[in-house]
Amino acid sequence: MRLDKYICRCTELTRSDAKKYLKRGAVLVNDELIKDPGHQVYEESKVTLAGNLLSFASARYIMLHKPADCICSNVDELYPSVLHLVEVDRAFDLHIAGRLDADTTGLVLITDDGQWSHKITSPKKACNKRYRVQLSKPIREDAAQLFEQGVQLQNEPKLTRPAKLEVLSEQEVLLTISEGKYHQVKRMFAAIGNRVVGLHREQIGDIELDQELDLGQWRYLTEEEVNSIG
Numbered sequence: 001m002r003l004d005k006y007i008c009r010c011t012e013l014t015r016s017d018a019k020k021y022l023k024r025g026a027v028l029v030n031d032e033l034i035k036d037p038g039h040q041v042y043e044e045s046k047v048t049l050a051g052n053l054l055s056f057a058s059a060r061y062i063m064l065h066k067p068a069d070c071i072c073s074n075v076d077e078l079y080p081s082v083l084h085l086v087e088v089d090r091a092f093d094l095h096i097a098g099r100l101d102a103d104t105t106g107l108v109l110i111t112d113d114g115q116w117s118h119k120i121t122s123p124k125k126a127c128n129k130r131y132r133v134q135l136s137k138p139i140r141e142d143a144a145q146l147f148e149q150g151v152q153l154q155n156e157p158k159l160t161r162p163a164k165l166e167v168l169s170e171q172e173v174l175l176t177i178s179e180g181k182y183h184q185v186k187r188m189f190a191a192i193g194n195r196v197v198g199l200h201r202e203q204i205g206d207i208e209l210d211q212e213l214d215l216g217q218w219r220y221l222t223e224e225e226v227n228s229i230g
């Protein structure tokens, strides 16, 4: 594996940050100063960054069917963290790639690969997320058009990005958005005079929630699912 990629794997650094450390001469491989980001390293290589030995544990990628009344945080607050549901070693070393509210159910992706989760959460990557939404009253006829054009959320400088609405019934819809502002889906429906009474995430990028997983259950992602995030 390339040295810059290895550094990213072992840390939360971005590729460009890793390159900066390399350029500064802060990286030793098997006690030799290396500045070339493309230098090949292996699992057993001894790599230090600014004097700290990096450890290469292969990254973990998990999907969880989140129930209500737990939170997408590494610490317990009013509700317990979703990480209690994931019975793996060092579960609290993992992080959540894209949060859901405590009362929202559905697909949550959990990993220790910061580069990978960045591709899901970075606004620049515009990763799609599809939600199934239950509404307090019938959806208005022009809703799909309004969401396609973008709506104004309170305290936001810009309109929301174009979003796709599919109407399943008067009070049930699918909404696909490519950003992840705080309470975004709830605020989008509030902006068009409706109220979300049930919210469930079905898909992130090309990764769909596995129908075999009951609420609270999890599984590792397949290699294909991991590689689909780009």
Ligand code: URA
Residues within 6 Å of the ligand: 099, 100, 101, 102, 104, 182, 183, 184, 185, 186, 187, 199
């Ligand atoms: N939008 C919301 O309003 N809540 C969520 O949990 C996810 C998206």
